[in-house]
Amino acid sequence: MSQTAPRLQARLLAALGLVFASGSALADFTWNFPKPVTPIGRDTLSMHNQFMIIITVLFVVVFAIMVYSMIAHRKSIGAEPARFSGPRGALQWFWVLVPFAILLFIDFVLMGIPAFHAVIDMEDTRTKADMVLKVTGMQWKWQYEYPDSGIKYISTLTTPREQIEGKEAKGEHYLLEVDNPVVLPVGKKVRILLTSTDVIHTWWVPQFGVKRDAIPGFLRETWVRIEEPGIYRGQCAELCGKDHGFMPVVVKAVPEAEYVAWVDKKKTELAAAAASGDRTWTRDELMAHGKETYDKICAACHQATGQGLPPAFPALAGSKIVNGPLLSPDGKLIPDSHVDRVMNGKAGTAMQAFKTTLSDADLAAVITYERNSFGNTKGDMIQPAQIKALR
Structure with a gap:
């Protein structure tokens, strides 16, 4: 027992030393807010720090009064509890209204006004927007x-x-x-x-x-x-x-x-991507670009193997939709077909419409890739120009 206490004390002192002596630990975001780099961020952190001081002072005062009351009025020193019922006049009203007034002042003046200013500033999105x-x-x-x-x-x-x-x-x-x-x-x-x-x-x-x-x-x-x-x-x-x-x-x-x-630079890249939809792609080009697009966009739901997570995310491997007709004989979009599902999604499911977020080349490539991967062997392909015509 006598040997355990010093060891425990030493460990506690070592732990406290690590906490208070390590500047890197105190600066780490784990223990503090990240450095704000916007006016909103600075206002938010400033208000947080001010409010924490106010709340801490209130806590200390209330807790001190509570501890004092328990010590000064404990039974062991002969303190006798008051015996009364109903209002006790001005003194009772004093202890009700004065704390209420203090809290009202703190809430509306010390905390409310700065918070109101910050909220108004946060919501002012249009003034002098560049x-x-x-x-x-x-x-x-x-x-x-x-x-x-x-x-x-x-x-x-x-x-x-x-x-x-x-x-x-x-x-x-x-x-x-x-x-x-x-x-x-x-x-x-x-x-x-x-x-x-x-x-x-x-x-x-x-x-x-x-x-x-x-x-x-x-x-x-x-x-x-x-x-x-x-x-x-x-x-x-x-x-x-x-x-x-x-x-x-x-x-x-x-x-x-x-x-x-x-x-x-971005405008040039987007223009080049749009122009790439007008040329004829080889099957190998479509497959390579399709795999890249699938891994980045589709694999999260349908998995890298195409097995999906049924029923929310159906498998593409062996899918009737993926292995169904590509387009109608006259080159038109077939309702609820593979192309239609990728471009327009399906209402009421997690399958979103990609025609507004992916380029013609992306859509053509990923459709071609899905029809010729995961055990699917349709052997066909669709060109970006065909996707462009279907929009």
Whole structure:
């Protein structure tokens, strides 16, 4: 017993030393908020710190009064409880109204006014907005659109499946890395419009102090003005389905000149992608590009093997729809066919319409790939030009 106590005491002292002596631990986001890089983020953190001080003072005062009352009026020193019923006059009203007035002052003056100012500022999305970014959530990826520049693209997770399945060591940005990040200019007020194509998603970047739901059928708003260049990572913060944890948000904030150069480059890439839909692709080209598109877009539901997760996500291997007719004899779209299902989706199911999010080449390639993979051996193919004609 006498030897155990010193050892326990030493361990406690060592643990306390690690907590208080480690500057890196105190700076880590596990123990603190990430450094805010927007006005909203700074206001939110400032209010949080102020409110925590107020709440802590209230807690200490109330707890001290409670402890004092228990000690000063304990039975062991002969304290006698008061025996009364009904109102006790002015003294009783004093102990009711004075604490009420104090709390009223704290809530409305010390906390209410700063909070009101911050909320009004958060909701002011249109005043002096320099640009607009439209964000559309879908299971399980984000679509970003720059209406002023005519740029639109999909952003999906790029963490390798080997890491997710535990076959490889997890990377530095595990589940927080994408193929196409959002690119925004530093120092510009960006009005963000949010919506969804299926269920409720939440676009959240901790350093921005922004967390707003994207709701189907509604257009919601928020705004950011990023003050420091860098890469900022977040994720969907709403339970949006099977792959909720695989829907990261990555924002790359760059100086304005670099942003302008990125816009020009992106426009060139999109124009090249659109032009590629006019040429005739070989079967090998369609299969290679189709596999890439399938792994990035379709495998989350239908699995890399095409076996799906029935009944919500049916198998593509041996599917009657996938192995059905491609187009009608005159080249028209067959209702509820493979092409129709990929382009227009199916209402009431998790199968979304991809004609607004994938290019002609992407659609033609993934359809061709599905019809000639997973044991499906149709041997046919569809050209991007045919998809373009069906739109």
